[in-house]
Amino acid sequence: MNDMNGAIGGDPSSVSGHYPELGRFEGLTAAIRATAAEHGISLGDEPRPTVVDWTPQVAAFESPGRRMKVNVLLEERGFVIWLGSGRGLLSSASGTTADIVETARVIAAWKKGATLKELSDSFPFMTYSRLSQGYEDGNPEAVMWHLLLENQEFTQYRDLLAALHAEPRLAEMFPFFSMWTLRLARDAYREQAGELLIQQQADGSYLLWSSKAEEDKREFRRLDDLVAAAVALRTVL
Incomplete structure (x- = not known):
């Protein structure tokens, strides 16, 4: 699993130059949803938050048995993606991309049930361990x-x-x-x-x-x- 050091949450003003979407859509979750809608990417029927998002640089999504989290890097543009699945959510993949559209596509694929291999084949920046594959294979x-x-x-x-x-x-x-x-x-x-x-x-x-x-x-x-x-x-x- 990739190292997530350098991924942050907090005041969006410190990284606004790298992530204009955060200010435009008032947070990463809304930015990913808006990007998905603009490009015809379905993220399912997960309800939108009804309260103010106090972590505008972190996005989280869920579907049955699967979890998705996205952070942003501080020093450069990069969306750090972590995916978990299975019993205890122990099977996982992670990766970083500068493209928010690709970020939305990864989330959509995982929510729809993509396997680790399918995910990595479609998005080479997403990697996973042999143990993660073992959990997926049972x-x-x-x-x-x-x-x-x-x-x-x-x-x-x-x-x-x-x-x-x-x-x-x-x-x-x-x-x-x-x-x-x-x-x-x-x-x-x-x-x-x-x-x-x-x-x-x-x-x-x-x-x-x-x-x-x-x-x-x-x-x-x-x-x-x-x-x-x-x-x-x-x-x-």
């Missing part, structure tokens, strides 16, 4: 395992990751690192609580515990024993 767990196993940053954990991934009951969990602790979440969409936590120690041993009993940490020297214990602990999450 297999974020498998994609995340592969990303971690391929990541050179986690070379020292490769044996651990490979051993856990080889066990089908653990491979169906969602793995990620937080503060150099490996976490295996029950649910990639954060709809169900429960995680297994594993720390690899400097002496080569492993600590295993669960989010339900964080004080109960068990130490293992052998990966086979760790995997067996993790499977057992997973059943009581």
Whole structure:
């Protein structure tokens, strides 16, 4: 996902030279809607706001299961677009364009159900990650395992990751690192609580515990024993 640093909201006078539309239409949301109407781009029946827009440099749109947000850059003309979809709105794409017409077309395409690939094919400035594609395809767990196993940053954990991934009951969990602790979440969409936590120690041993009993940490020297214990602990999450 593209870095959104530099995208701002606030006083439109500071960027009026780059965005005359903001003053003309009294805010980014109205500017995008007016541009869409002028070019025959349908943004659906989303109701217009009935109160004053206090964030004139930010626009937000929604449709069932999908969300769209647009900010503007400060130092140059650029509409920064973020798109979310799926359960928990975790599948996303982002990109920046100087063209407000293209911005409206991206929003329209996403609202109508475009896939990530379709979106990127039509608007090459819109990019997305392999994990976003995994969420869209319904297999974020498998994609995340592969990303971690391929990541050179986690070379020292490769044996651990490979051993856990080889066990089908653990491979169906969602793995990620937080503060150099490996976490295996029950649910990639954060709809169900429960995680297994594993720390690899400097002496080569492993600590295993669960989010339900964080004080109960068990130490293992052998990966086979760790995997067996993790499977057992997973059943009581």
